[in-house]
Amino acid sequence: MTTFKKVVGKLHLWLGLSSGLVVFIVSLTGAIFTFQDEIRDATQDWRKVEVPAQPTEFLLPSRLQAITKTNHPELKPAFFMYMGPDRSTVLYTTDKQGEYFATALNPYTGQELAHLDLHRDFFSIIQDLHMYLLLPEEIGGEVVGVAVLVFVVMLITGIVLWWPKRKTDRKRSFTIKWGARWRRVNYDLHSVLGFYAATIALLLALTGLMMSYEWVLKSVYFVSNAGHDYPAEKTPPTVDTLQAVTATPIPVADFYYQQIRRSxxxxxxxxxxxxxxxxxxxxxxxxxxxxxxxxxxEYYFHPVSGQLLKAIPHESKSNGQKLADVNYDLHTGQVLGLGGKILAFLGSLVSASLPVTGFLMWWGRRKKPKKQRGREVAVAV
Incomplete structure (x- = not known):
C-alpha cells in the first residue's frame, strides 16, 4: 500500500470512529422522514378534506383564527399553512413556554379536525432528532453540521480507498460475495454499497449543509450565479417606524391573504x-x-397597514436563489417525485449502515493477530 493510501486510511478510520454515531442517527432519521407526507396521509385522515361540489372559497384567516382561539384560548397564533384545495388548513400556535401546537381546520367550514402537540408528534421528534439530536438548537445543530462535514470527507476518502488498482480487480470491487465469511461480506457491504450510494449520499449531505451553514449556502449561491450577486432578492425590506400608518379596515392577516391570492x-x-x-x-x-x-x-408586508413592501416572483429569481429554493426538495428527493424519494430513502439507509459496517471492520481487525492485521487495509466507516 502506498504512503498516500495509508494516510487516507488513517484519516478515514479516525474520522469515522469519531462521527459514526451521529452519522448513523442523522441518516436513519433522514430515511424515516423521507416518506413522512405519505405516512401521515395514510394514518392521519384529518389531513384531507372533501372539496365542495360547488366552487367555494376558503374561509379567511381571521375566521379560522377566531375558531381556534375559542377552542384553545391559551395559545398564541404564529402562522398559517393553507395546504391545498383538498387538504386541511393548519394554524400553528405557541404556548407560554414557546412550545408549538398545530390545529387542523376544514378551510371551507372551519370545523376543527385535529389538534396536535408538536412536542409529542412522532415526525416532529424525528425531525428534531435529525437536525439537532434533541439537544438545544445551538449545540445540536453544530454537532450535526460538523458530523455531516466529516461525512463528506469520509465519502471522498472512502472512494479513494475503494478504487481498484488493477482492472482485473474491478469486477470484484463492484459485487458483494454473499457466500464468503461474515467479515468479507461485511467488508463488501461497507465498500460496495458505499460506492453505489456515494453520489446520492453526497447530494444529501451537501443539501443538508446548505441548511446548517450560511457559508455553504452563500458559496453555492455564488458559484451558481457565476460570481454575480443579486442583493435585491436576498435583502428583506425595512419598516419605517417613524412614518404614521393607518391600520387595515379588515384584519391584517386577511389583507395579506387576499393580496397573495390576487398576485x-x-x-x-x-x-x-x-x-x-x-x-x-x-x-x-x-x-x-x-x-x-x-x-x-415571496412577499413582505407591513405589519400594521398591510402594505406590500416587496414581492419576489419565482420567475425573477437568479439561478442561485432558485437552487436555494429547491434545496429542501432535493434533500428529501421529492423533486423527482416518488422515484426521487425512494433514491433518497435508500441513500440514507446505506449511509446509516456505513458506520455500523465500518465499526465491525475496525473491531474485527483488533481481534486478529498483529501479523495478519498489518497486511490489511485500515478502513472504517
Missing part, C-alpha cells in the same frame, strides 16, 4: 405569516404545488 392565483399552498412586531415586515410565501417547496413567490 399568485395559481398557488396551491400558502405560508401565511402573522405580525410578530410592529417593527418587522411580515414574510409570506405562495407555492405553486402543495407539499413542494421549490416554485415559490
Amino acid at each position: 399568485s392565483p395559481a398557488a396551491k399552498m400558502i405560508f401565511l405569516g402573522l405580525p410578530a412586531s410592529p417593527k418587522q415586515p411580515v414574510y409570506n410565501i405562495a407555492y405553486e404545488r402543495a407539499l413542494y417547496y421549490y416554485h415559490r413567490d
Whole structure:
C-alpha cells in the first residue's frame, strides 16, 4: 500500500470512529422522514378534506383564527399553512413556554379536525432528532453540521480507498460475495454499497449543509450565479417606524391573504405569516404545488397597514436563489417525485449502515493477530 493510501486510511478510520454515531442517527432519521407526507396521509385522515361540489372559497384567516382561539384560548397564533384545495388548513400556535401546537381546520367550514402537540408528534421528534439530536438548537445543530462535514470527507476518502488498482480487480470491487465469511461480506457491504450510494449520499449531505451553514449556502449561491450577486432578492425590506400608518379596515392577516391570492392565483399552498412586531415586515410565501417547496413567490408586508413592501416572483429569481429554493426538495428527493424519494430513502439507509459496517471492520481487525492485521487495509466507516 502506498504512503498516500495509508494516510487516507488513517484519516478515514479516525474520522469515522469519531462521527459514526451521529452519522448513523442523522441518516436513519433522514430515511424515516423521507416518506413522512405519505405516512401521515395514510394514518392521519384529518389531513384531507372533501372539496365542495360547488366552487367555494376558503374561509379567511381571521375566521379560522377566531375558531381556534375559542377552542384553545391559551395559545398564541404564529402562522398559517393553507395546504391545498383538498387538504386541511393548519394554524400553528405557541404556548407560554414557546412550545408549538398545530390545529387542523376544514378551510371551507372551519370545523376543527385535529389538534396536535408538536412536542409529542412522532415526525416532529424525528425531525428534531435529525437536525439537532434533541439537544438545544445551538449545540445540536453544530454537532450535526460538523458530523455531516466529516461525512463528506469520509465519502471522498472512502472512494479513494475503494478504487481498484488493477482492472482485473474491478469486477470484484463492484459485487458483494454473499457466500464468503461474515467479515468479507461485511467488508463488501461497507465498500460496495458505499460506492453505489456515494453520489446520492453526497447530494444529501451537501443539501443538508446548505441548511446548517450560511457559508455553504452563500458559496453555492455564488458559484451558481457565476460570481454575480443579486442583493435585491436576498435583502428583506425595512419598516419605517417613524412614518404614521393607518391600520387595515379588515384584519391584517386577511389583507395579506387576499393580496397573495390576487398576485399568485395559481398557488396551491400558502405560508401565511402573522405580525410578530410592529417593527418587522411580515414574510409570506405562495407555492405553486402543495407539499413542494421549490416554485415559490415571496412577499413582505407591513405589519400594521398591510402594505406590500416587496414581492419576489419565482420567475425573477437568479439561478442561485432558485437552487436555494429547491434545496429542501432535493434533500428529501421529492423533486423527482416518488422515484426521487425512494433514491433518497435508500441513500440514507446505506449511509446509516456505513458506520455500523465500518465499526465491525475496525473491531474485527483488533481481534486478529498483529501479523495478519498489518497486511490489511485500515478502513472504517
